[in-house]
Amino acid sequence: MRPPRELTPPVVRPFRQAGPGGRTVYVVHPGALAAQVYRGLADALPEGDGLTVLDLSGVAEYAQAALNGGRAATTVQDLADGLAAHLEPEQGPYTLAGWSFGGVLAHAMTRSLPAGRLPGSLVLLDSIAPVDAYKQPDDALEPALLLGWFAMYLGAKRDRAVGVDPAALAGRGTDEGLPLVLDAAVAAGALAADTPLPGLRKLYDTYVDGLLxxxxxxxxxxxxxxxxxxxxxxxxxxxxPEDASLGWESLAARGLTVRPCPGDHYTMLARPDALAVLAPLLHAA
Amino acid sequence: MAAVTAREAEDWLIGKIAHRLGVADDEVSREVYFDELDLDSTEALILAGEMENWLGFELSTTTLWYHPTVKDLAAYIAEESSQRAAAA
Incomplete structure (x- = not known):
């Protein structure tokens, strides 16, 4: 008998060590894509910079919630405090960033760090601000919007663009819309031709539970x-895509800069043209 | 629904795994560990959804952790299925 595999991976995932006196970039990652997606970003950073991912997949009460109906027995601030404890004591400059919901957590982390340990700025990678105007009740999330995001996610997972016409999804429920995503994913080579709809449904439900x-x-x-x-x-x-600041201006007491980046919500983490935007920004933050 | 036997569950799982690996069914061992199959999380969830659809009930997320081989999982499925059939 060999021991069972690890149920949860580690939270702290160093992808590249900073050189002496070099900067360490910490990115808070909420899962959905495997943390390996940051390999390219680590390589794109200037020489001497390091990259460490703080991976929420390693926080069981958070990660398991996507598989158990989407209810996590924790809070944003508790998660953020837990992540802040993983920041290494000062060994040189550092940058704090967060992708997607990771940006919300990274912002919460800055509230629990002493002033002397704050980085120069906080980099939010396509994160939606946790402010009332951008909060949605669960049932306000339209299936057509979620199916469009799911197609984007599938494409990023498989490195193939899954093109689903938003007009074709508009007004459709999940049961009618999911077969369109399946057809598009098979046509793009993102899923095997014989992928069964109930199998894709499980993947979709888990994806949506993560969002919920x-x-x-x-x-x-x-x-x-x-x-x-x-x-x-x-x-x-x-x-x-149509929103200018994703709600952050009301939280930006010390200023907000918005920078565009190629790609979609997921591919922005891996496309070389997106990394060419991200790497200097993270180095300068 | 009639209970699924361990043999039926094994055959179903081995058929799916053999198809994915592109080998004959008899080349897949009942003792194989799922995490040796190099299934990524997407494939694992698609397979789980297909299996749940076949069984007619959901499996808990820790099932594969506690029953990490075809043989173990099939035995668990048979037990679970027979309890559900008896309760129905």
């Missing part, structure tokens, strides 16, 4: 103003 988990964690959370400048990187085809 984040939505429900955000609902009771009352964020305060950020104690440092914010830099928001918006993907060209992000979660809310």
């Amino acid at each position: 988990r984040n939505n429900r964690l955000t609902a009771p959370y009352r964020p305060g103003p950020a104690p440092l400048p914010l830099v928001l990187v918006k993907a060209e085809r992000g979660l809310l």
Whole structure:
């Protein structure tokens, strides 16, 4: 008998060590994509910079919630405090960033760090601010919107763009819309031709439960103003592509800079043209 | 629904795994550990959804952890299925 595999991976995942006196970039990662997606970003950073991912997949009460109906027995601030404890004591400059819901957690982390340990700014990678105007009740999340995001996610997982016409999804429920996503994913080579619809449904339900988990964690959370400048990187085809600042201005007491970036919400973490935008921003933050 | 036997569950799982690996069914061992199959999380969830659809009930997320081989999982499924059939 060999021991069973690990149920949860480690939270702290160093992808590259900083050189002597070099900067360490910490990115808070909420899962959905495997943490390995940051390999390219680690390589794209300037020589001497390090990259460490703080991976929520390693926090059982958070990660398991996507598999158990989307209810996590924790809070945004408790998660953030747990992550802040993983920041190494000062060994040189550091950058704090968070992708997607990871940006909400990274922002919460800055509220629990002493002023002397704050980085120069906080980099938010296509994160939606946890403010009332951007909070949605669960049933306000339209299937057509979720199916479109799911297609984007599938494409990023398989490195194949899954093109589903938003007009074709508009007004459809999950049962009618999911077969369109399946057809598009098979046509793009992102899924095997004989992928059964009930199998894809399980993947979709788990994806949506992950979103609902984040939505429900955000609902009771009352964020305060950020104690440092914010830099928001918006993907060209992000979660809310038409929105200018994703709600962060009301939390940006020390200023907000918005930078565009190629790619969609998921591919922005791996496309070389997106990394060419992200790497210098993270180095300078 | 009639209870699924351990043999039926084994055959179902081995058929799916053999198909994915592109080998004959008899080349897949009942003792194989699922995490040796190099299934990524997407494939694992798709397989779980297909299996739940076949069984007609959901499996808990820790099932594969506690029953990490075809043989163990099939035995668990048979037991669970027979309890559900008896309760129905």
